[in-house]
Amino acid sequence: MRALLVVNPRATATTERSRDVLVRALESAADLTVRYTERRGHATSLARAAAESGVDVVVTLGGDGTVNEAVNGLMTAPGALAGLAGPSAYRLPALAVVPGGSTNVFARALGLPRGWVDGTSVILDGLRDGRHRVIGLGRADDRYFTFTGGLGLDAAVIRRVEQARLRGRTSTPGLYVRSMAGQLLSGFDRSDPPMTMEIPGEAGETGLGTVIVQNTAPWTYAGDRPVDPNPDASFDLGLDVFALRDLRISATTRTVTQLAWRSGDPHGKQVVRLHDLAEFTVVSSRPQPFQLDGDYLGERQKVHFVSVPSALRVIC
Template structure:
């Protein structure tokens, strides 16, 4: 089996020594080539090259941003060979994810251990036994995402966190909490401005912020799962939670529900739409936009779609 390991050398939870250990472990099972990302977006190109080369497996070592780039490279490249008897997912290289970032939501949602040594052991065992799983993805316009997207408040929080990290702060649960509080009380744009449009149904207007999930959980705070849409699944469509207003009492109640051990957010200001195949968000003025925890700027309109049985993963 031919494989490519895509490494983010700035991954927060691994060192050069641990990367060497990982490479040796993988080479015990596969014919491995190692590639390093050099800039933001480079993972897309490396994954496309792997598809064109006809490799069987792409492994990532990095955080959720690295995974997102590699997934987009895999999904946007034409497979080297066309076999009409195989599905689109079967014609692409499989994906294996070694957690190397600070949160690693996608890897943990797949059921992999949080630590990279333990996760590597699970992946190697799956390779030996020929185990894989086919999952669905989300797509926002022309970009794929694995676990979540945000339009409005949560994306603005991601923007604050990224700015703090560029100033040298470490990505921690505390940083995200501080960014959330600062954005909520000081960020402005708390008036409803977003509409959700979907085929065959009336538009949902006057939404203040929208969270989209392709699986559960939405994210983690340390070891605790945060679940606005606890029934979201890789095997179903996209689940949406939107808030109609961002008033302090109703928002605090919804956040408390999301943090509970049996989350079921509800209330007059809460809109939940499960298992959607497609929908479009339209804003009255530009809104912050994020995919898989990466801030992508401001948008006034984004079309979302669920892509079923899109990608094989080793887990």
């Protein structure tokens, strides 16, 4: 079995010593090549090249951003784009994820242990036993995502968090809470919600201030606590949507409180929840912050979302 280990050397939850231990462990189960990412987007090209060379499994050590890049490399490799019959999951290398970031939503949603040591043990057992799970992905225009995408408030909060991290701050639940409070107090699109959801064959939704798309549950974690506006979202189904019409401070605070204390049951006139969608388009009257899998990707006025079933095999 041939494997590629893609390592983000800036991953927050690992050290050089832990990476060495991981490499030795994986070498006991596979013919292993190790590559370190050098820039944003590098994991995409490494994973694509590995798929083209016939590698059996791509292992990532990093956070959700590294996983997202590797997934996009696999899904844009010639094997995925060949137009052959059957799902891409069986034409591509499998993916294995060793949690090394601050939150690791994708790995935890798969049921993997939070720590890299226990996560590595699960992956080694899966490699030796040939155990895997086939999952669906989401696609936003031409980019794939594993667990979430968003336009509006949540992406603006992620932008603030990334700016704070560039100034040396550590990613913590408290940083996200402070960033959300700062974004709300800035008057972000409260008076004129600019977004519309266009759903094929349905009436759609208008006057939306923020749109969160889930490919699985939970949406994210606040420390050990899952935050889960759509608990029925699943890797095995289409996409779920959680959107808010009203971004006034009182209404948004009420919804955030519901999410914090009654996870999975946000409600009210301002709340829109949609389940198991195959595709839809979000259109905005003005540019909106945009994120996929917790990475801020700039501003967009139109994004087409598609559910991609049976897209990938994951060792878990």
